[in-house]
Amino acid sequence: MKVLLFGVGGQLGDALVETAPPGVDLHVSRAEQLDITDAHGVGQLVQSCRPEVVINAAAFTAVDGAEEEPALAMSVNATAPAHIAESCKAVGARMVHYSTDYVFDGNAEDPYTTSDRTDPLNTYGRSKLEGERLVLEVLGEDALVIRTAWLFASGGANFVHTMLAAFSSGRDLEVVNDQFGTPTWAPDLARASWELIRLDASGVLHFTNEGHASWYEFACRIGELALELDMISTSPVIRPVSTDPARRPAIRPDRAVLDKSGTWKLLGQPARHWEEALELMLKESRDG
Numbered sequence: 001m002k003v004l005l006f007g008v009g010g011q012l013g014d015a016l017v018e019t020a021p022p023g024v025d026l027h028v029s030r031a032e033q034l035d036i037t038d039a040h041g042v043g044q045l046v047q048s049c050r051p052e053v054v055i056n057a058a059a060f061t062a063v064d065g066a067e068e069e070p071a072l073a074m075s076v077n078a079t080a081p082a083h084i085a086e087s088c089k090a091v092g093a094r095m096v097h098y099s100t101d102y103v104f105d106g107n108a109e110d111p112y113t114t115s116d117r118t119d120p121l122n123t124y125g126r127s128k129l130e131g132e133r134l135v136l137e138v139l140g141e142d143a144l145v146i147r148t149a150w151l152f153a154s155g156g157a158n159f160v161h162t163m164l165a166a167f168s169s170g171r172d173l174e175v176v177n178d179q180f181g182t183p184t185w186a187p188d189l190a191r192a193s194w195e196l197i198r199l200d201a202s203g204v205l206h207f208t209n210e211g212h213a214s215w216y217e218f219a220c221r222i223g224e225l226a227l228e229l230d231m232i233s234t235s236p237v238i239r240p241v242s243t244d245p246a247r248r249p250a251i252r253p254d255r256a257v258l259d260k261s262g263t264w265k266l267l268g269q270p271a272r273h274w275e276e277a278l279e280l281m282l283k284e285s286r287d288g
Contacts, residue, residue, distance in 0.1 A: 001025065003197075004049045004093075006036055006084065007057030011156040012098065015190035016057060024194075027051065031058065037075045039083040046087035053197055054088050055096045056081055059128070063102070066124040067249035077127035082134035085143065094142045094200075095135060096193060101149035101181055101208075103129040106253020111212075113259045114147075114204045122250040132204065141202045146193060147258060149208050150218070152278070153186035154285045159215070160278070163222045164285075167236040177216035177240035180255040182208035185277035192267060201266055206258040209274035216240040221275055225282050 001024055007013035008028040020026050027049050034041050036058050046054065059077055060066060066073035081097055088095045102125035103118045120126045132145045152158040166173055184207070192207050213221070216238065223236040243252070264270045271277075 001053065002051045003053045003055060004046065004051040005055045005057065010057060011151055011153040011158065011186045012189060013057040014155060015153060015186035016055060016193065019187055019190040019194060021194050036080040042083055043087045046091055050091050051093050053094045053096065054084060056084050057098060063122060063124045064249045066127060067122065070123045073123055073127040078130035078134055081131040082138060085135045085138035089138055095139055096144045096197060097135045099132050099145050099147040100125065100128045101147060101256035101258055102253060104253055104256050106256045111257040111259035114206060114262060121253055124250060144196060144202050145204045147206050148184050148189055149181045149256065149258060150183040151186055152183055152281060154281055160222055163219050164226060167223060167226060167232045172237040174239045174241045175216040175219040176243045177214045178243050178254060179252050180212055180214050180257060182212045182257055183218055183274040183278065184208040185281055188271050188277055195267055199266055205263045206260045207263050208258055208260065209271045209277045211273045212257045221278060225279050229282055229286055231282065231286050
């Protein structure tokens with residue numbers, strides 16, 4: 001199976017490369033090679049490669065930055081995926097595209113299903129929702145949109161590495177305890193993506209690791225495991241605080257936990273718990 005992957009160099013793109021199963025003829029595109037907002041360039045690449053599947057793991061993910069550069073966020077997260085989808089349609093390729101828990105407003109007590117009403121609170125969420133809509137509109141059953149959340153990996157910039165750096169500095173930390181979601185290990189998402197491709201899955205699915213946490217609980221568990229694994233020498237001081245909307249340009253949903261039951265049914269089993277995934281990631285980072 002010939003696959004063209006956009007977004008190599010990011011956490012998910014790199015994980016997709018590392019977990020590609022045998023028999024996949026993988027062709028990759030990096031941001032420095034091709035700007036995905038270049039519709040002509042994207043079209044030429046897809047035409048020359050003629051893949052069976054195109055995976056778009058490229059995105060504008062700076063949630064606060066999207067408030068400052070809304071046109072850029074919309075271009076990368078909505079317009080560009082639509083152009084990729086049009087290019088897929090021209091060569092008869094299927095497309096896998098990634099979205100976010102931030103398409104929801106976070107007011108629901110229960111986990112969000114794929115059929116629940118979307119109502120993003122910020123520009124990033126709106127741009128990702130528009131990307132979903134356009135990709136599905138162009139490709140219909142030849143498109144798979146996977147919503148995920150709180151991505152982390154051994155490489156790249158993410159909350160885990162931010163916390164580890166802060167712990168090493170020895171300073172006390174304040175982390176919000178009123179925003180809830182589910183951390184997702186990029187390699188687990190990547191492996192699930194390859195299996196869903198094999199199964200010809202389509203439509204909208206949710207994938208995160210199991211369980212959920214607040215950012216404060218996530219930070220505390222990172223600190224506990226880092227201490228157990230001798231990645232830091234002293235237990236970090238982390239204080240829970242309430243969200244102060246004035247401190248961040250983008251409003252975040254309070255509780256954007258995703259229901260993955262449809263995904264687990266397709267895959268035949270749930271993903272591992274986020275705490276187990278976090279421990280594996282930290283060991284991987286420690287051991288280099």
